[in-house]
Amino acid sequence: MIVTLIFKFKITLMKYIFLFFTTLAFAQQTKVVDFKSVLGKITVNPIDRNVSGDIHYHFEMLQSTDTIKIDAQNMVFSNVKLNYGTVKHLNTQKQLQIIFPFKKGKNTLTFNYLAKPKQTMYFIGSTEKDNLQIWTQGQGKYTSHWFPSFDDVNEKVVFNLDISFDKEYEVISNGKLVSKSDLDGFSVWNYRMQKPMSSYLLMLAIGKFEKQIQIAKSGIPLEMYYEPKDKARFEPTYRYSKMLFDFLEKEIGIQYPWEIYKQIPVRDFLYAGMENTSATVFSSPYVVDSTAFEDRSYINVNAHELAHQWFGNLVTAENGKHHWLQEGFATYYALLAEREIYGEDYFYSKLYESAQQLKFASRTDTIPVLNAKASSLTFYQKGAWALFVLQEAIGENNFKKAVQSYLKKHAFQNVTTDDFFAEIRKVSTFDLNNFSKGWLETTKFNTEEANRLLKKNSATRLLLEIDTMRKKPLLEKNDFLVKVMKSNAYFTVKEAIVNQIKNEIFEDKKQLLILALETNNTQVRQTVAQNLTKIPEDFREQYETLLNDNSYQTQEIALINLWNNFPEQRFRYLQQSKNWIGFNDHNLRTLWISLALNTDGYISNKEELIAELIKYSSSEYEGSTRQNALENLITFRIMNEMVLKNLVNATTHHTWQFSKFGRDTIRKLLQNKDLRNSFEKILIDLNENERFQLQRLLNE
Known part of the structure; x- marks a missing residue:
């Protein structure tokens, strides 16, 4: 971070020295002071969107020092006391610094605070519309935006919260709910932890x-x-x-x-x-x-996040360089859990899929696993692959023994890769130096070793064989592909065949597509739906069966493709799908409205349907629902002032995916002179944040 700041902002040498020693000092704080526990008595205010509280920290000085620090972003403090007496303190707007000639021993720090978080604590909906939710997300943004705590993952604390909120809502936090009391329309929820954890793992969720x-x-x-x-x-x-x-x-x-x-x-x-x-x-x-x-x-998400309760929460990586000890482990153990449900073929097919991604990414990815700046794909998937390779090399029993010893020895502590390797060395003479160089310290993906392991499974053997045929003419491989499609091969193999013949002439691949549909496998049939956007008349009836699949995604793909390909059948398709809703983002409903509005003569109540579609694009709904609606409105050129305002509002959303969608879409629309004029006209009606975002796009 320091180096980045030097090059990006060209800070002076003196500022660099100051920043270096300040950062170093904080990084070393855990060697000077050990914060043991905290009790936070807090109140969350959904109207003013702030949080306030009374904080009691218990800590032990390990060495003498003159300052201790608690991370606190843009907070207001009062009644700051050390061992129940007043104490000199400094609020830097990033830290609360307690200035005192500390000696070894136990201490208590108490204070009141008020925070209005700009991030990390999110207020969704409102009490007026009875859809209020409040939740926190500490990782990557830091808990110190809503609770005075520690951005350093090496400072582990026993967190206890007493949370006051409207009694009509459920309040959830870490640990056990030991008691709950009601008074004057409010409830106080008393949550207690028994063991220490890093601050980024502190959470709060409020809703009905x-x-x-x-x-x-x-x-x-x-x-x-x-x-x-x-x-x-x-x-x-x-x-x-x-x-x-x-x-x-x-x-x-x-x-x-x-x-x-x-x-x-x-x-x-x-x-x-x-x-x-x-x-x-x-x-x-x-x-x-x-x-x-x-x-x-x-x-998969369920298993992945649960695995983190051991790998990340019980033992926490000392710094970003060793982040794979959390994400690689969670990814691998989630895959082991899925194997328990779906079987060996699924397990190996997922490994094959991630191997293909890693092999492709390694052509341009220059950052290895053991680097804090590694990509998510590297930390998660290559980290998981490294563990799979390691387990296969030393044996399942030895691997389990090492993992158990690693977790026991370092429970509620911070770890490095060497800590894990030390336990591997106790059960095996496996060459960890070469392993680390080949899997953790290089960006190259070891395809040869991966393929050797993948060939242990019949499904992935077939996948690898089919992959070698990619450049062969269809005529040369057709008989083999037909044979596989007719066999009881795992569905991922048949998906791979459909994907491989995507660009072939229809008549040449027709037999394979029919066989793919006849598998009655949801995923294989969905692959046919995705890959065949131009549907011949003599394949229409077979393709229409996709509308009846037990998959909202397949139905969405099939409906739009059929509507595009066969205008004369549009009424029938719309009648069949008029009551569809789809996922909870209303993907099928928003698509149906868009198609109905653009089918001549189908409906008479266009204004009613337009209003419904625009409503789905408004802030009343989640970002995913809004994006679905906005995409359909723009695709079918249903754009009025309200649509443009909802699109601008998207640019202010707290999720980067949706806000990016809003910005990128507006950039494209601004290329149209009439739409640029329309955007300029609505500037006066926007709130300050919306106006800022749109003006910036207009000025690009």
Whole structure:
């Protein structure tokens, strides 16, 4: 970070020296002071969108020093006391610094604070519309924006929260709920942890949730939350959850390290999921019915975030260089858990898929696993591949022994790759130096070794064989591909065949496409739907069967392709799909409205349907729903002042994917002179943030 600042901003040498020593001093704070526990009595205000509280930190001085620091972004402090007496302090707007001639021994620090977080704590919806949710996301943005804590992952603290909020809402935080009391329309929720954790794993979620509780084999309560409207979606959403928990406890060989495990879906979450200690928050698109389960199940995210409770939460990487110890492990153990559900062919097919991605990425990716700046693909997938290679090399039993020893020895501490390797060396003479050079310290993907391991499975052997045929003329390989398509080969193999023949002449590949449809496998049939955008008349009836598949994604692809290819059949397709809704982002409903509006003579109530589609693009809905609606509105050129305003509002959204979509779309539209004029006209009606974003785009 320091080097980046030097080159990017050309700071002076003196500033560099100051920044270096300041950063170094904080990095070394854990050697001087050990913060043991904290009790935060906090109140969250949804109207002013702020959080305030009374904080009690207990800490032990390990060495003498004159200053200790707590990270606190843009907060206001009052009543700051050390051991219940006043103390000199400094608020830098990034840290609360306590200035005192500290000596070895135990201390108590108390203070009041007020924060209005610009990030990390998010307020979704409102009490007026009865759709309020409040949730936090500490990783990458830091908990210190809403709770005075520590951006350094090496400072582990026992966190306890007493949270005051409207009693009509459910309030969820880390640890066990030990008590709850009501007073004057408010409830105080008292959550307690028993073991220390890094600050980025502190969480808070508030909303109108219900829950169901299951008990793991080890006796751990598993609390699974959902919004009341999603009660019917509970089973497919949380399918296999208890099984995943029981499997990972057994596979890892170390009992789940916390007293309870909670899972909470929230709207407009920044990522797929986040492994806060004892409480995973995940994105609401994974709340699914039994049909959506076929396309978008929560299983992998579920297993991945659960594995982090050991790899990341129980033992935490000392710094970004060793981040693979969290993401690589979580990815690999999630894959092991999925193997328990779906079998060996699935397991090896996923390894094959990630190997293909890594092989392609290695052509341009110049950053290896053991580097804080490595890509997500590298940390997650190459890290998982490294563990697979290691386990195959030393044997499953030795691998398990090493992992168990590693977790026991470093429980509730911070670790490096050498800490893990030290446990491997106790059970095996495997050459870890060469392993590290080949898998962790180079950007090259070892395709030869990967393929050798993949060939242990019949499905991936076929995948590799089919891959070698990619450049052969279809005529030369057709008989073989037909034979495979007729066999009981795993579905990923048949998907690979359909993908390989995508650009072939239709008549030449027709037989294979028919066989693909006849597999009655959802994924294989969906691959046909995706790859065949130009549909011949003599294949229309076979393609139309895709409209009946148990997959909202397949139905969406098939509907738009059929509507485009066969104008004379549009009424029939629209009648068949008029009651479709799709995923919880309304993908099928928004598509149907768009198609209906653009089918001559089909409807008379165009204004009503336009209003419905525009409503889906408004801030009343999640970003994914809004983006679906906006994409359809723009594609079919249904653009009025309200659509443009909703598009500008998208640029202010807290999720980078949706805000980027808004900016990129406006850039394209501004190339049209009339639309540029329309955007300029609405400037006066926008709020300050919206006006800033649009003006910046207009000035580009």
